[in-house]
Amino acid sequence: xxxxxxxxxxxxxxxxxxxxxxxxxxxxxxxxxxxxxxxxxxxxxxxxxxxxxxxxxxxxxxxxxxxxxxxxxxxxxxxxxxxxxxxxxxxxxxxxxxxxxxxxxxxxxxxxxxxxxxxxxxxxxxxxxxxxxxxxxxxxxxxxxxxxxxxxxxxxxxxxxxxxxxxxxxxxxxxxxxxxxxxxxxxxxxxxxxxxxxxxxxxx
Amino acid sequence: xxxxxxxxxxxxxxxxxxxxxxxxxxxxxxxxxxxxxxxxxxxxxxxxxxxxxxxxxxxxxxxxxxxxxxxxxxxxxxxxxxxxxxxxxxxxxxxxxxxxxxxxxxxxxxxxxxxxxxxxxxxxxxxxxxxxxxxxxxxxxxxxxxxxxxxxxxxxxxxxxxxxxxxxxxxxxxxxxxxxxxxxxxxxxxxxxxxxxxxxxxxxxxxxxxxxxxxxxxxxxxxxxxxxxxxxxxxxxxxxxxxxxxxxxxxxxxxxxxxxxxxxxxxxxxxxxxxxxxxxxxxxxxxxxx
Numbered sequence: 001x002x003x004x005x006x007x008x009x010x011x012x013x014x015x016x017x018x019x020x021x022x023x024x025x026x027x028x029x030x031x032x033x034x035x036x037x038x039x040x041x042x043x044x045x046x047x048x049x050x051x052x053x054x055x056x057x058x059x060x061x062x063x064x065x066x067x068x069x070x071x072x073x074x075x076x077x078x079x080x081x082x083x084x085x086x087x088x089x090x091x092x093x094x095x096x097x098x099x100x101x102x103x104x105x106x107x108x109x110x111x112x113x114x115x116x117x118x119x120x121x122x123x124x125x126x127x128x129x130x131x132x133x134x135x136x137x138x139x140x141x142x143x144x145x146x147x148x149x150x151x152x153x154x155x156x157x158x159x160x161x162x163x164x165x166x167x168x169x170x171x172x173x174x175x176x177x178x179x180x181x182x183x184x185x186x187x188x189x190x191x192x193x194x195x196x197x198x199x200x201x202x203x204x
Numbered sequence: 205x206x207x208x209x210x211x212x213x214x215x216x217x218x219x220x221x222x223x224x225x226x227x228x229x230x231x232x233x234x235x236x237x238x239x240x241x242x243x244x245x246x247x248x249x250x251x252x253x254x255x256x257x258x259x260x261x262x263x264x265x266x267x268x269x270x271x272x273x274x275x276x277x278x279x280x281x282x283x284x285x286x287x288x289x290x291x292x293x294x295x296x297x298x299x300x301x302x303x304x305x306x307x308x309x310x311x312x313x314x315x316x317x318x319x320x321x322x323x324x325x326x327x328x329x330x331x332x333x334x335x336x337x338x339x340x341x342x343x344x345x346x347x348x349x350x351x352x353x354x355x356x357x358x359x360x361x362x363x364x365x366x367x368x369x370x371x372x373x374x375x376x377x378x379x380x381x382x383x384x385x386x387x388x389x390x391x392x393x394x395x396x397x398x399x400x401x402x403x404x405x406x407x408x409x410x411x412x413x414x415x416x417x418x419x420x421x422x423x424x425x426x427x428x429x430x431x432x433x434x435x436x437x438x439x440x441x442x443x444x445x446x447x448x449x450x451x452x453x454x455x456x457x458x459x460x461x462x463x464x465x466x467x468x469x470x471x472x473x474x475x476x477x478x479x480x481x482x483x484x485x486x487x488x489x490x491x492x493x494x
Contacts, residue, residue, distance in 0.1 A: 064431060095339065
């Protein structure tokens with residue numbers, strides 16, 4: 001079943017993109033692990049409750065990506081999360097197609113979650129007002145990544161996501177967003193972004 | 205609206221020093237540079253002495269990043285008045301055209317500079333940046349290679365080329381660029397570490413062992429480089445886990461990985477204030493990887 005985004009997941013993706021306008025950025029999307037499986041094998045949409053911003057700049061190198069995946073995997077197990085998707089914003093604002101890096105990481109995620117999705121952020125449409133969703137969601141069908149039309153259904157609550165993201169962009173909260181690269185530069189930088197999570201909660 | 209100096213209680217000297225530090229570190233924190241620089245030049249230009257010109261340049265470039273064409277033009281006009289025939293200022297005019305995506309005009313502009321001065325490296329590099337901005341990676345790589353045949357000592361160019369190759373997944377050529385940089389900068393731990401990352405990504409036992417060696421070298425040069433430490437752990441673990449290695453190589457790499465894991469745990473314990481983060485970092489590296 002297709003993924004759905006919470007306000008927290010959406011706004012942190014956009015904050016990451018806004019923090020490094022001149023770079024490509026990427027990150028992982030996580031959902032809560034549910035044990036229930038309906039008899040016919042179908043469950044509701046997978047709700048991405050959070051995202052973990054990974055890198056900015058050069059995305060195509062393996063070692064730190066592997067470290068990040070391992071550490072975040074451990075964090076997921078402790079919090080009953082599962083990695084369900086991957087997001088990326090390309091360096092070229094006019095290009096929002098998933099490239100080799102995106103497909104490789106998504107393939108890796110698919111090993112643990114068969115319906116892993118790629119979310120591409122269209123940074124050419126990034127505005128302060130966030131009047132429309134600027135993500136493209138890609139699902140894996142028959143060995144190909146197919147783009148899915150994004151409506152407000154792709155969000156748990158679009159108007160809330162819009163309001164919160166806009167407020168945080170205007171307030172320049174992206175200056176305090178921490179990605180895994182920042183963490184590697186200084187271990188005290190917390191890639192779970194508790195401060196931003198709190199701001200999101202306060203605005204809900 | 206309150207000025208920056210009022211809000212943060214900083215004097216103009218501190219603002220000037222901040223700008224200098226950002227110049228020296230080559231930071232691209234353009235919004236902050238615009239905030240600080242705009243106030244500095246509008247309120248304190250007379251106090252800055254000759255520094256004012258380099259600050260105009262710095263603020264102008266930051267203004268371009270922030271779509272502040274008004275501010276960029278102000279700075280540019282001051283610089284043009286002061287240095288009417290300067291190629292350095294002409295380059296800034298070109299950069300403004302680039303920011304406005306008027307690439308053809310920008311290219312003509314740089315070509316004019318090169319007509320007058322064929323050795324002007326800045327203009328040549330801007331032309332290559334335009335290719336990158338337009339997504340023309342293959343052409344950018346070709347032009348940059350030609351440039352480096354002439355200007356073989358330009359480190360910024362070698363690094364840019366390594367980035368372009370990495371983005372094209374041409375890790376072998378990226379490694380070559382980083383080798384050039386390591387040769388001329390043997391004490392730079394960042395180049396060592398990046399080289400190791402490229403080798404690791406290339407894969408294969410030989411490259412993994414090289415990666416491990418260069419991660420270790422980076423650590424010797426800077427024992428606080430966390431990427432090097434993690435990289436050492438990952439490469440040693442992969443080598444030890446491979447069925448193709450001899451018992452001795454396996455044993456040695458288990459030792460290296462264990463050492464790296466202990467250092468990582470220590471780093472997390474010393475740097476971190478919250479127990480939960482400590483736990484995540486510690487837990488992972490207490491269990492054996494393979």
